Amino acid sequence: MRRRRVLQAITAFPAFRAPAQYLSPGQAAEETPKLRETAPDGVAQPKTRFLRPDQLAAFRNLAEILVPKGPDRPSAVEAGAVEFLDFLLSQSSPERQALFKNGLDVLNNQSQKRFGKPFAQLTSAEAKPLLEPLTRPWTYHPPQDPQERFLREAKEDLLLATANSKPFADAMSKRSRAAAGLGAYWLPFD
């Protein structure tokens, strides 16, 4: 009982203050409190290192168009989905890396041809013809056309990377506690 109260106290306040305020030195020696931790995403700006700057810029605009900000949820860009997927791609299979790199290059080429500017500078309305493959009906097997496949996978990944982000969890937890993406994590074993 006493232990539970101590833990509640620690989670309710910043970790460095709690022991001083709630545990006497004697108690602190007896208890093994759980200290609050923060993942790196919450304290630092992640570096991008996989996509070229022009690809990254195109990806950022694609993210903004596919998953825009809503009244009660962040956009993919606000959710850091682009930087996260850049990182994920850096560790993905060569096929997947090529799918995304080529897909972004194709968007840039199509955009230059049609509008004389890179995809990063297109408005949502201008981008519409380039994103037409996303309006084709779902098929079980991935599409043969690599561009359609890239766009489908980018849409899926951006949606998930947004829904699994801290800004999204923060926005959802304003609506309900259950929506914060909590789960039981299994620690590694030796």
Place this chain on the structure above:
Amino acid sequence: MKTYDVLIIGSGAAGGMAAWVLARGGADCLLLEAGPLFDYEKQRVMKAVYELPYRGFNRPGRFPHITQASEFDANLWADEKQNPYSYPPGDPFYWVRIRAVGGKTLRWGRASWRLSDYEFKGKDHDGYGENWPISLADLAPYYDRVEPMFRVSGRNEGLPQLPDGKLIVDESRDSLSVQRFIAACKKRNIPTTKPRRATGTLASSYNLLLPEALESGNLTITPNAVVREITLDPKTGLANGAAFVDRRSKREYQVSAKIVVLAASTLESTRILLNSKSPRFPTGLANSSGVLGHFLVDQFYVKNTVVAVVPEARGGRGGRTLMGGGGYVPRFRNLDRKEKDYIRGWAWDFGSGFTPPAKYLPLYGEELQKQLADLAGTGFALTTMGEALARKENHVRIHPTLKDEWGIPCLHITQKYGDNEFRMAQDAMETAVELCREAGFEILAQHAQMVPPGESIHELGTCRMGHNPKTSVLNAWNQAHDVKNLFVVDGSCFVSAGVQNPTLTILALSMRASEYILDQKKKGLL
């Protein structure tokens, strides 16, 4: 070192039940388990998905064959690099394993159906394959005891293809969408029932079987013990124990026992037997028939055969009365008469009340978000589970060079679905579409593509039972025809797959075989 009465290999459903019966029955048992013993209290911590290093996507390439693994539980699944296997190019087999005390029962979905004589006596019914050497009447008394132990809830329907059980009666009211689907089925004489599931916080051998077995004082559990082979006494021709390797240190050990009960899961048990070669059994222990490794079966799954929308629930109008819940449609094809262009049949799991995933919607941006909001909680979907026929060419064998982390030769797995399965899947899809339309649902997506063999996690066979020692490895008591103190009590003993999830049957068979061992021991016959 002492000689144990019984050595049990594996601690999942099959091994856990063997330990429960044998240790409580007075046999001095040693249970060897390849994986660690998890501490449920200490091994799990609550985390938000955004705190995970890969935001819930999992490390790319970590589990190419385990689609069920999430980043939350990634450390629970067998590492595919430490535990490799192979398959023919272009015909992948998705082998899903958990190596830990409790085995896959730490994570199973708990659907618990009895097999019927349409499975046990399938050959009598349609002439295909082999009958099991037992019938429902033989196994029913054990089902009767396993269901209450696993607190299986559901509803008895009196259907011959889905035998009634000793269930916690599920009297929950069906939502209106489920009622509409059931009514559409009824019009065509298609039976439906409630889901039948083990209940409780954890329905695993870890909490339901092993603790009581340990309490008897007759069970020793040694985790991290990777069994390499079962050893044979050349003089008696009987199994006399096993050689194993410590998972962490790779130190080698030999243990002695009077009886060996193999329960390492379907393909791992067969792998151990195939690796246990001797002058007497040059192609694997107890393999005088040459059948060991053959007749690999499972149930093919067509996940989300149909995804539909209940139109009246759009715009947040669903609510609990209209949406939610689910059920099961047992096999109904080819029972009283031959129907369609295939033999055997398939079943459906169906569910109501989810939000259809964005991938089904050919939209993006604001429009997609609006649609998703409109469709929140409106989904109705069916997944098909069909019987894959037993065929000799679907088999496992030892790979000539591939070895695992502990130097133990690995499996090469060959399983392909055939025309019978493809025709079933097509029929299941078409029928599902018709029923959903009849129920007034809008079809969002439909397909008949099976997941790769193995992904259903219901791999069965390869060490099958039978009366004839020339065409089977085990007799009607899961006892090897060739080595009478060797028993194999997991899903490898199955003769055919049926459409029912297999664990309840594995539990019942293991209970039955273990009681037989006690009985034979008492009579001095073992």
